[in-house]
Amino acid sequence: MTINKLDDLQVFLAIAEAGSFVKAAAKLGLSASALSHKMRGLEERLGLRLLARTTRNVSPTEAGERLITSLQPLFQRINQEVDALGELRDTPAGTLRISCTDDQIELCIRPKLNKFLRSYPDITVEFYVDYGFSNVVTERFDAGIRLGEAISQDMIAIPVGPEIRLVVVGSPAYLQANGMPQTPYELTSYDCIDIRHKPNGNIYAWEFEENGKEFTVRGQGQLVFNSTMHVLNAAVDGIGLAYVPEPLAEPYVAQGKLIKVLTDWSNYFPGFHLYYPNRRQNSPAFKAFVDAFRYQHETD
Missing domain, CATH: 1.10.10.10 (Winged helix-like DNA-binding domain superfamily/Winged helix DNA-binding domain)
Incomplete structure (x- = not known):
């Protein structure tokens, strides 16, 4: 041809x-x-x-x-082979497309991003903020980021952050006006700021654990976002209670703008992982990205 x-x-x-x-x-x-x-x-x-x-x-x-x-599979293979030619260059080069959420960028990517870009000036990284759990293969992303427990077993998963838990937070003014919830079951009486990942999906249920048994609570409120960052901001503004990754809330807790509640009911689980098909991503640029953002335990 x-x-x-x-x-x-x-x-x-x-x-x-x-x-x-x-x-x-x-x-x-x-x-x-x-x-x-x-x-x-x-x-x-x-x-x-x-x-x-x-x-x-x-x-x-x-x-x-x-x-x-x-x-599609043929052109994907062609692109992979062309990218692999980067091994013949002195420095990795190419464009990487990563599917993720804004809180994952804030927690796992942003702290290391400036150093990575300065170290690899010939690599361009395109982050696509997506709460809809797009298929990284069919949408032709190089990789995605998800919680470890949500990744399919046929994918390679690399940790990009530590174990994590989601916690309930509220502003001092809101909690003073409405009182501190003592159990998750009381959350139905509070203004809960919710998140819906997909337009046609369900409201995300808040997850808790009691005596080794997991359960969920669906609070009700006037506000629903599809972005964790906006949920967090609404809690800071005193609109209601939010259920967010603890590291994301910590700076506001330290500043006295948020208070954590019901922490005894929240357990840790595998944190954010970079995932990709096991038959792909052998380019030098992708390897450099994985090495740069791989989470290293303090004891390593």
Whole structure:
């Protein structure tokens, strides 16, 4: 196959992924009319319609879906092999795409990020803040970050933070006005600031443990976010109680802006891990990223 035909196939994948000629054109640095011309040429050569076009978007036809399924693994392999050529360079280079949440960036990435970027000026890192638990393989991320207990067994998981627990916090003013809860069961009487990870998902239930038995409580309040940082800020502002990673709340606790409650009911569990498919990520740039952000125990 000629280079031009390979280029047209990549254009097709980009349009199918974006669902729009305009969005794909912006990503590829070409005009929408140029992409439309390439697609017409590809479809004419194949004798098949690959994209169904409407006034608002485009979507793959049955033939297009079949071609996507065949092409994506091949182009992923090509990209991996091209990245692996970085081993021949003096310094690692390339672009890494990481799926994570804003609190994970704050706790695990931000403290080391400046040093990493200065050490590897030829590496670009793109962080995609996502509470929807996107599939890192199908969405073509190099890796993602999740709590250790939530990672599939077919993934490689590298700790990027220590064991962690989530704690209930509230501002001094809110707790003075509403009283201190003595057990998690009382939380239904408080204004709880909740988080919903996906638009069509459930409100995240607050998890506790009593005598070795785990249980959850679903509080009620007027405010729901899909970002832990905003939940935390709302608690600082005195709107209600929040359930957040303890290290994220500690600076505010030290400043007297938040008070931790019900800590005896909260247990530690495996912290945040960088995870990725075991058949991928051998590029020097990715190895440098893993080495830089891997969590090291104090006793190591």
